[in-house]
Amino acid sequence: MDSLLAIGIDLGTSGARAVAMTPSFDIVAQGAARLAEFGSDLRDPAIWWKAVERALMDTLAGIDRTSVHAIAVDATSGTILPIDIEGEPLATPLMYNDRVDDDELLARIHAVIPAESGAHGATSGLVKALRFQSVPGIAKVLHQADWIAGRLAGHYGTTDENNALKTGYDPVERLWPDWIMATGLDTNLLPRVVAPGAPVETIAPQMAKVFGLGEDVVIVAGTTDGCASFLATGADRPGDGVTALGSTLTLKLLCDRPIFAPDYGVYSHRINGMWLAGGASNSGGKVLSHFFSADEIVRLSAVIDPAVSTGLDFYPLLEPGERFPVFDPAFAPRLEPRPASDADFLKAMFEGMAAIERRGFARLADLGADPLRSVRSVGGGAANPQWSAIRQRELQVPLLPAQSTEAAAGSARLALGGLQAVGDL
Structure with a gap:
């Protein structure tokens, strides 16, 4: 066959x-x-x-x-x-x-x-x-x-x-x-x-x-x-999520019912007998690249211990305004206090984005979507092991490998x- x-x-x-x-x-x-x-x-x-x-x-x-x-x-x-x-x-x-x-x-x-x-x-x-x-x-x-x-x-x-x-x-x-x-x-x-x-x-x-x-x-x-990018990962059951860690932070979740929430920019595609709902934050890789080059992110990530929290409550944005999981055109960035260590500053941003990701999937569930059962990751940030470990700590569901990112x-x-x-x- x-x-x-x-x-x-x-x-x-x-x-x-x-x-x-x-x-x-x-x-x-x-x-x-x-x-x-x-x-x-x-x-x-x-x-x-x-x-x-x-x-x-x-x-x-x-x-x-x-x-x-x-x-x-x-x-x-x-x-x-x-x-x-x-x-x-x-x-x-x-x-x-x-x-x-x-x-x-x-x-x-x-x-x-x-x-x-x-x-x-x-x-x-x-x-x-x-x-x-x-x-x-x-x-x-x-x-x-x-x-x-x-x-x-x-x-x-x-x-x-x-x-x-x-x-x-x-x-x-x-x-x-x-x-x-x-x-x-x-x-x-x-x-x-x-x-x-x-x-x-x-x-x-x-x-x-x-x-x-x-x-x-x-x-x-x-x-x-x-x-198509979602389907490529192999996600195929309600509760399977995919996070795109690109310039923005985009979440998609398979559901057994359609979810529409215009205020949050959430709508649903019908596909394979299910529904694909999603939302996108204004946070993401563009915030990281504003402060650090790609090489610096790799170098600083190598010294991060993902098991220990910085205790900081960052919401990484470059300017006021958020659309998902919070809808507030005046929502203020939180990037202070900046730690003395660049590695800790990067780590705190990783933690803040992981918290946004958790809240995003929780928001979809609040709107009627299936509870999150697994996450696959695509985009440049998916290759960062320290960020992945921080996300795993925050999400508390399996982070599964994407079968393909094409x-x-x-x-x-x-x-x-x-x-x-x-x-x-």
Whole structure:
């Protein structure tokens, strides 16, 4: 059975990655390509496709291509582009972090949008769709992952429930809600929505020929890059948490029910029959890097004893304001008194962030999520053993190794799920 393979493709902000995975979740081949290798305009869909093509070709070069039976794609959440009836992009895409500061469009949304919707704000997919709908010749507005999957399938117009969330999709009722029409958006422009991991269609014959694949390869609905990164770790039961120790401190937790708390920036994705809830603190690695270089953090960490507390109650922020687990725009940083020892100062910040992490998972539980049962870690801070030991002391649950930190591996898991749905696994 492990001779059967599924491929996951991740299109990120700087490049594309692909992995080939067995049903036992072993990665047997992988490839990568930087967008900048193909041009300077990283918004150009043609460059996206060239990077995906290179990453996929490199992956296929190391395996028996006849073993590949499914492909799924993840990409940046909230990146939107308009296409014509043939799938050709009609305008420069609006990326995940691009703002549409159009007061009139935002007012239209604000007048009707429910508080718990994921489509609030100037970076939402919904306001971008409204901006694009007047483009001449438009047939659909798609998310970035939809367009790449459409290239593979030869048919455009399908998205997944996770990418659709920031465009206004209701994951509880599982539909595009009626209130979207009240914003003035032509809902015929929106793609149909299926569950992540659902089989969509088989690969286009032309693409099968390009990549040397069988024409029975199934294109499976993917997800966002964030959800794919979570799935890649192997977390798969309610109460399994993943902490991203990057520039910010981001927590995600699998639940058996949806959690929506707009004040805390908490919303939920439906995935694999469960719900993925999460929140993000303004604390994180950017605070550490403000005071110390990467080399200094390694050197100072080596002399930290994680078993002994500093007794300090730090809340590491660079400026006032916190969103999760506390919602307070005026919340003040606590970084004093600063110990004489730089190692103790770093340790106190580690302790403060570990306390934020504990409070964050507790906040999710207070909002109705499952109690935390385990944590897997991703991001640069996950490799710091002293920080991990401090977090273990604070969280009091097992800190499990992530099976993978590659988002493409999460998409490969969805592709395997698609094979199971069609009875090929």
